[in-house]
Amino acid sequence: MIKGKKTTSDEFSYEAKVVEIDSIIARIEAGELDLAEVFEKFATAVQYLKECDSFLQAKQEQVDILIETLQDESSE
Numbered sequence: 001m002i003k004g005k006k007t008t009s010d011e012f013s014y015e016a017k018v019v020e021i022d023s024i025i026a027r028i029e030a031g032e033l034d035l036a037e038v039f040e041k042f043a044t045a046v047q048y049l050k051e052c053d054s055f056l057q058a059k060q061e062q063v064d065i066l067i068e069t070l071q072d073e074s075s076e
Contacts, residue, residue: 012051012055014052014056017048017051017052018052020045021045021049024041024044024045028041028042
């Protein structure tokens with residue numbers, strides 16, 4: 001069985017942010033929040049989306065570098 005890497009509280013967790021975004025959206029759609037809370041939670045969700053986007057962009061750059069390195073090594 002393959003186990004995932006454990007994250008510390010200081011480490012960014014993409015999956016945890018996505019779960020939180022989904023939770024916020026569900027609460028807004030269910031009408032569980034008053035208007036002020038809707039705006040607050042919406043702002044939080046937007047911030048989490050930005051963090052997720054930055055995380056994914058950084059990981060894409062790492063993948064691109066690894067692919068470039070492999071291509072360079074195979075062409076030698």
